[in-house]
Amino acid sequence: MDTPPRKPANPLPDVINYTNYRQYLADTHTARKASDPRFSVRAFAKEAGFSSHTLLRYVLDGKRNLSKKSLLKLALALKLPKDRAEYFENLVFFNQSKTLDEKDVYYQRLLKSGKPNGLKKLEASQFRIFNTWYHSAIREMLALGKFRNSPEWIAGQLQPKIEPREAQESLKLLLEAGLIKRTANGFRAVDDSITTDDEVLPLFVRNYHLQMMGLAMKAVDAVDPDQRDISAVSFAIREGDFPRLKKQIQLMRKELRNFAVEDGQGERVVQVNIQLFPLNRGA
Numbered sequence: 133m134d135t136p137p138r139k140p141a142n143p144l145p146d147v148i149n150y151t152n153y154r155q156y157l158a159d160t161h162t163a164r165k166a167s168d169p170r171f172s173v174r175a176f177a178k179e180a181g182f183s184s185h186t187l188l189r190y191v192l193d194g195k196r197n198l199s200k201k202s203l204l205k206l207a208l209a210l211k212l213p214k215d216r217a218e219y220f221e222n223l224v225f226f227n228q229s230k231t232l233d234e235k236d237v238y239y240q241r242l243l244k245s246g247k248p249n250g251l252k253k254l255e256a257s258q259f260r261i262f263n264t265w266y267h268s269a270i271r272e273m274l275a276l277g278k279f280r281n282s283p284e285w286i287a288g289q290l291q292p293k294i295e296p297r298e299a300q301e302s303l304k305l306l307l308e309a310g311l312i313k314r315t316a317n318g319f320r321a322v323d324d325s326i327t328t329d330d331e332v333l334p335l336f337v338r339n340y341h342l343q344m345m346g347l348a349m350k351a352v353d354a355v356d357p358d359q360r361d362i363s364a365v366s367f368a369i370r371e372g373d374f375p376r377l378k379k380q381i382q383l384m385r386k387e388l389r390n391f392a393v394e395d396g397q398g399e400r401v402v403q404v405n406i407q408l409f410p411l412n413r414g415a
Contacts (some may be wrong), residue, residue: 145159
């Protein structure tokens, strides 16, 4: 009797291609299970030496974090070589960091852990762009026809005003980040817009959004109504339409960029905040 051909093993995911360790673990489990249908989360947890598979299930579902001891057990169970094990460890702590400073430390370590394909090469200076509101504003000011390459002028033009020292440091930071470059007459922006990777940088832009919403609150009293538009609308939707509504806002935000003018033609730098959030608990 002929023996049925053995099902070839699926290639396992390479952790260095990931920016989320939970997704990496989930994909690894899926690949193993495709080759061996008996490979369950329980079996995965047993290989890692966990006393219960519940911890691993909670980790995969985002309900629990990994400790140093647990991640080392997983790295051994996954048979990761030294460089991949180092990347995995830094990725775990990068994903689980609660502050900008912590996240930046582990991000820099990730960049040194080989050549990660899943991460965009963003330096710490680029993270700091989103940590203070006026960096992006100064960058957009370069398109103003009346722009003057003077920290004093820049600082006085911003609303609210900042110190000339802060304006000077901001120009230096933008240069370091590669978002502006020097020209014969001063500076110019390098790219059309500043964007962030949805998976890598959500915490980094948190302070930026909070600051901009704070400026919007102040503008209610500080800016004449004919110089601003602050409005809101509340309405009920079907639960299934929420992703479509988010997509519509994303498309609208991109369309608003069409109002951006060429360098030297701008007359005013504006900020448009768009927020979408629920006003009641879901079902």
